[in-house]
Amino acid sequence: MSSQSNKFSRRDFLKTTVSGTAVSVAAGGFFITGAARAQPQATLNMLAWYGHAEPDIVAEFEARNNCKIKPKYYTGGDNMLALIAQSPIGTYDLILSDAEYVPQLQKAGYIEKLNPKDYPFDDFFPEFQKFPGHWQGGELYSLITRFGFLGVSYNTEAVSEKKARSYKVFWDPAYKGKVGHFDWYLPNMGQISLLNGSRAPFDLSGNEFAKLKSVLTSLRPQAAGFFDYGGTFSGLKSGQLQLVGGIGDWITGVLKKSGAKVDSVVPDEGGLQWTESFCIGKNSRNQELSKKFLQYISSPKGQSKSARMVAYPAMVPNKKGWELLNREDPAEAKRQGMVLSGKSCIDDIRSGKIRFRELPRRQNIEDWNDFWSDYKNA
Amino acid sequence: MSAPVKQRRWPLIVPPLLWQLVFFVLPLLFLVVISFWSIQNFKLEPDFTLKNWSTMLSRTTFWSAYAYTWKLAFVAAFGCSLLAFPAAYSITYHLSESMRRIAVLLLIIPFFTSYLVRVYSWQVFLSDNGIINSALSLLGLDRIPMLNTAGGTLIGFLTLCLPLVVLIQVMGMSQIDRSLIEAARNLRAGPWRTVYEVIMPAMKASLVVAWLFAFILCFGDFVSPVYLGGGASPTLSTLITDTTKSGQQWPRAAVVAIMMIVTLMATSLVAVRYAYRGGRK
Numbered sequence: 237m238s239s240q241s242n243k244f245s246r247r248d249f250l251k252t253t254v255s256g257t258a259v260s261v262a263a264g265g266f267f268i269t270g271a272a273r274a275q276p277q278a279t280l281n282m283l284a285w286y287g288h289a290e291p292d293i294v295a296e297f298e299a300r301n302n303c304k305i306k307p308k309y310y311t312g313g314d315n316m317l318a319l320i321a322q323s324p325i326g327t328y329d330l331i332l333s334d335a336e337y338v339p340q341l342q343k344a345g346y347i348e349k350l351n352p353k354d355y356p357f358d359d360f361f362p363e364f365q366k367f368p369g370h371w372q373g374g375e376l377y378s379l380i381t382r383f384g385f386l387g388v389s390y391n392t393e394a395v396s397e398k399k400a401r402s403y404k405v406f407w408d409p410a411y412k413g414k415v416g417h418f419d420w421y422l423p424n425m426g427q428i429s430l431l432n433g434s435r436a437p438f439d440l441s442g443n444e445f446a447k448l449k450s451v452l453t454s455l456r457p458q459a460a461g462f463f464d465y466g467g468t469f470s471g472l473k474s475g476q477l478q479l480v481g482g483i484g485d486w487i488t489g490v491l492k493k494s495g496a497k498v499d500s501v502v503p504d505e506g507g508l509q510w511t512e513s514f515c516i517g518k519n520s521r522n523q524e525l526s527k528k529f530l531q532y533i534s535s536p537k538g539q540s541k542s543a544r545m546v547a548y549p550a551m552v553p554n555k556k557g558w559e560l561l562n563r564e565d566p567a568e569a570k571r572q573g574m575v576l577s578g579k580s581c582i583d584d585i586r587s588g589k590i591r592f593r594e595l596p597r598r599q600n601i602e603d604w605n606d607f608w609s610d611y612k613n614a
Numbered sequence: 615m616s617a618p619v620k621q622r623r624w625p626l627i628v629p630p631l632l633w634q635l636v637f638f639v640l641p642l643l644f645l646v647v648i649s650f651w652s653i654q655n656f657k658l659e660p661d662f663t664l665k666n667w668s669t670m671l672s673r674t675t676f677w678s679a680y681a682y683t684w685k686l687a688f689v690a691a692f693g694c695s696l697l698a699f700p701a702a703y704s705i706t707y708h709l710s711e712s713m714r715r716i717a718v719l720l721l722i723i724p725f726f727t728s729y730l731v732r733v734y735s736w737q738v739f740l741s742d743n744g745i746i747n748s749a750l751s752l753l754g755l756d757r758i759p760m761l762n763t764a765g766g767t768l769i770g771f772l773t774l775c776l777p778l779v780v781l782i783q784v785m786g787m788s789q790i791d792r793s794l795i796e797a798a799r800n801l802r803a804g805p806w807r808t809v810y811e812v813i814m815p816a817m818k819a820s821l822v823v824a825w826l827f828a829f830i831l832c833f834g835d836f837v838s839p840v841y842l843g844g845g846a847s848p849t850l851s852t853l854i855t856d857t858t859k860s861g862q863q864w865p866r867a868a869v870v871a872i873m874m875i876v877t878l879m880a881t882s883l884v885a886v887r888y889a890y891r892g893g894r895k
Contacts, residue, residue: 312859314858314859315859317656317862318864321656321658321862344656344657413759416844420859459846461762461843461844461846462845462846463840463844463845466734466841467840467841467844470734470737474737474738474741474743475741475742475743476737476741476742476761476762600861601861602861605856605857605859605861606673609848609853609856609857610675612845612846612847612848613674613675613679613847613848
C-alpha cells in the first residue's frame with residue numbers, strides 16, 4: 237500500500253467523525269427508545285426471606301406485568317418486624333411473613349386487609365383455608381403460600397433413619413459435639429416440648445415450661461454450637477454436624493440436590509410446621525399489582541414454582557398446584573410428599589403428628605429467648 | 615497566638631468536630647436515650663424506665679458473656695502482639711528498602727478481601743474433616759477439634775488483627791533511632807537484651823497502640839465467634855443479636871452496647887496512659 241493511501245486528511249477525519257457520530261446518535265436513539273420501551277412501569281418492593289424475588293420465582297410475573305420486583309431480604313421474623321418498624325408506612329408493597337408473626341403485623345397496623353374472593357381458597361386443602369392468625373374478626377390479612385416440616389436433620393452416613401426418628405438421638409453419646417442447633421429459640425424449644433409430650437408445644441403451664449428448660453439444659457454438653465442458615469448449611473455439608481435440631485427439608489433439601497448425604501425426618505414424637513404467607517403492606521402504592529402477585533403465587537403455576545424454589549423448597553397448600561407439580565416434576569413432588577395418591581404430607585398434619593409453630597402463649601417471648609441465651613451460655 | 619492565626623485554624627478544626635458530632639456523639643446519645651425506652655407490640659416507645667438496665671445487669675448470662683468476651687479479646691490481642699513482633703522486627707531490620715515495601719504491601723493485601731470470606735475459608739482448614747485434621751490423620755495422629763471452639767474464634771481474631779498489628783509495630787520500629795541500637799551492641803548487649811531494654815521501651819507507644827487496636831477489634835467482633843466459635847459461648851456482640859431477636863428488645867441491646875463502649879473507653883484510657891507514662895520529657 238502506498239504512503240499516499242495511508243494519509244488521513246482533515247476532510248477524511250471530519251467525514252468519518254460526522255458519519256460516526258450520526259450512526260452513534262441513531263443507534264443510541266434506537267437503544268434509548270428500546271430501553272424506554274422495556275423500562276418496567278412499576279416496581280414492587282418486597283420484604284421476604286431470601287429466594288422469593290429471584291428469577292426462578294418472579295421472572296415470569298415481571299415479564300407478564302412489565303414490572304420489577306425489588307427485594308429486601310431478612311433473616312427471621314424479628315428482623316422482619318425491625319425492618320418494617322424502621323421504615324415509613326408504605327415502603328413495602330409485599331411482605332412475606334412467617335405465619336406466627338401475622339397477628340403482630342395486623343395488630344401494629346402494618347398490613348392491608350385482603351378480599352378472600354380474590355384468591356383461590358376453594359383450591360386449597362381445607363386445613364389452609366382458615367389458617368390460624370391470618371383471619372382477625374372474620375377479615376383476611378394474609379395468604380398462606382407455602383409450608384414445611386421441622387424435625388431431626390441428620391447426616392445419613394453417620395446416623396440411621398431409625399435413630400433419627402426420635403429427638404432422643406440428640407442425647408446419644410456417639411454424637412457428642414456433633415449436635416448443632418439452628419440459632420432460634422422457637423423451633424428448638426418447641427421440639428423439646430414435643431419430646432416432653434406436650435400436645436400444644438407453645439402453650440405451656442409453669443411446670444411444663446420448667447421441665448422444658450431442664451430437659452433442654454441436659455442437652456447442652458452434646459451441642460457443637462448455634463448456627464444461622466449459612467453455618468448450618470456448611471456444617472451439615474462438611475460433616476462437622478451430624479444432627480441438627482430446629483430445621484428440616486428447607487435446608488437439607490437444598491443440600492441433597494448438591495449431593496450431600498443428609499436428610500430430615502419428622503420424629504415419632506411429632507414435628508413442627510413452619511408456614512409462610514404473603515401480605516400487602518399498609519398504604520402500598522401498588523395495591524392492584526400486589527394483589528396480582530398474590531394471585532400469581534397462589535395459582536397452580538406459582539405454587540409449582542414455589543415448591544421448587546432454588547433457595548429452599550417447600551410444600552404448597554393449593555391442590556391444583558400439587559397436580560401441576562406432579563406433571564412438571566413428579567420426582568420432586570414425591571420427594572416432598574405432595575403425591576396425589578397414597579400417603580401424603582397432608583396426612584401427617586391430619587394425624588396430629590404436626591403442630592404449627594407459634595409464639596409462646598402463656599410466657600413472654602423474652603422468657604423463652606432469655607432462657608435460650610442462658611442455655612447457649614450454660 | 616495571634617487572632618488571625620487562630621481564625622485560619624478553624625476550617626481545619628470544624629470538619630472533624632462536625633464529623634464526630636454527627637456520626638459519633640449524636641448516635642451515642644441516642645443509644646443512651648433508647649436504653650431507657652420500652653417496647654410495646656414490637657415497637658419502640660419513648661419512656662423513662664430503668665427496667666432494661668436492671669434486667670440486663672442482673673443476668674448471669676450478661677456477666678458471663680462480658681467476662682468471656684474480655685478474656686478472648688485480651689488473649690487475642692496479647693497473642694497477636696507476640697506473634698507480630700518477630701515479623702515486624704524482620705521487616706524493619708533484616709529486609710532491604712524495596713523488600714520492606716513489598717512486605718508492607720503484602721500485609722495490606724488481606725484487607726482487600728472480605729473478612730467474612732476469609733473466616734469462612736478457615737472452616738475448610740479447621741473442620742473435623744478439614745485439611746489440618748486430614749493431614750494429622752495421614753500422619754497417624756488424633757484429630758483435634760478446632761472448629762466451633764474458643765481456639766477457632768482466636769484464629770479468626772488473628773486473621774482480623776495480625777496484619778494490622780504488624781504494620782503498626784513496623785511503623786513504630788522504623789521511628790527508633792538506629793544509633794541507640796548500635797550503641798547497645800557496642801556496649802556488648804546481646805540481641806535479646808537489645809530488644810528488651812532498647813527496642814521495646816523505645817516503641818512502647820506503638821506496642822500498646824497496636825495491642826489496643828487488636829483488643830478493640832476483637833472485643834466487638836461478631837463474625838469469628840459465630841462462624842469459627844460456633845456461637846457456643848455467647849460474646850457480647852452475639853448477646854446483642856440474641857437480645858434483638860427477643861421481641862425487638864433494642865433498649866436491652868442498647869444497654870449491652872453501652873457497656874461495651876464504656877469498657878472500651880476505660881481500656882483505651884488506661885492503655886494510652888500507660889503507653890505515654892514517663893515518655894514526655
